[in-house]
Amino acid sequence: xxxxxxxxxxxxxxxxxxxxxxxxxxxxxxxxxxxxxxxxxxxxxxxxxxxxxxxxxxxxxxxxxxxxxxxxxxxxxxxxxxxxxxxxxxxxxxxxxxxxxxxxxxxxxxxxxxx
Amino acid sequence: xxxxxxxxxxxxxxxxxxxxxxxxxxxxxxxxxxxxxxxxxxxxxxxxxxxxxxxxxxxxxxxxxxxxxxxxxxxxxxxxxxxxxxxxxxxxxxxxxxxxxxxxxxxxxx
Numbered sequence: 001x002x003x004x005x006x007x008x009x010x011x012x013x014x015x016x017x018x019x020x021x022x023x024x025x026x027x028x029x030x031x032x033x034x035x036x037x038x039x040x041x042x043x044x045x046x047x048x049x050x051x052x053x054x055x056x057x058x059x060x061x062x063x064x065x066x067x068x069x070x071x072x073x074x075x076x077x078x079x080x081x082x083x084x085x086x087x088x089x090x091x092x093x094x095x096x097x098x099x100x101x102x103x104x105x106x107x108x109x110x111x112x113x114x115x
Numbered sequence: 116x117x118x119x120x121x122x123x124x125x126x127x128x129x130x131x132x133x134x135x136x137x138x139x140x141x142x143x144x145x146x147x148x149x150x151x152x153x154x155x156x157x158x159x160x161x162x163x164x165x166x167x168x169x170x171x172x173x174x175x176x177x178x179x180x181x182x183x184x185x186x187x188x189x190x191x192x193x194x195x196x197x198x199x200x201x202x203x204x205x206x207x208x209x210x211x212x213x214x215x216x217x218x219x220x221x222x223x224x225x
Contacts, residue, residue, distance in 0.1 A: 095158075
């Protein structure tokens with residue numbers, strides 16, 4: 001099946017720094033990628049929908065200037081958490097749509113810890 | 116290692132009951148999630164089990180047996196709108212990440 005690679009799997013950073021998370025579709029072209037955030041024992045929260053070649057669509061309450069999303073190619077989307085603060089510590093997961101299947105293929109997630 | 120298995124596809128009739136099974140192998144287990152996903156949409160959370168037993172929530176129920184590494188999602192009084200993919204996922208406490216199953220595509224027929 002289709003594979004989505006997400007890196008890094010874990011990040012620990014100091015408050016005020018920026019962190020970039022990459023999401024790659026390895027064996028298919030992903031016209032749409034979704035970025036989620038998840039706190040422990042809670043469901044995934046959709047942050048934004050990323051479409052190749054266009055601006056991302058952010059969900060209500062998600063700061064687009066803080067969570068920068070770039071989807072420059074059909075195989076790569078990046079999420080940059082700018083000026084991270086401890087409250088940004090969370091689990092971030094991406095997923096990609098193939099356009100040929102009803103399934104979304106998920107990355108393995110990135111655990112971000114901001115000190 | 117980590118491994119989750121679910122049936123790839125299931126078909127059921129409107130008004131019937133369907134059970135979607137999930138088996139998993141993971142280290143540091145700390146809960147099992149079920150998600151529903153309609154075509155082209157983000158998955159939506161259905162249930163969470165961390166203790167053995169049955170959790171009931173309306174038409175949906177989820178069961179967990181940690182000793183057997185087994186869970187099922189039970190859908191009652193099926194409706195056409197229940198046609199979707201159902202994702203089983205475990206929270207790997209050791210790896211601090213989610214491991215998802217491949218999903219079960221359920222088709223509800225009239």
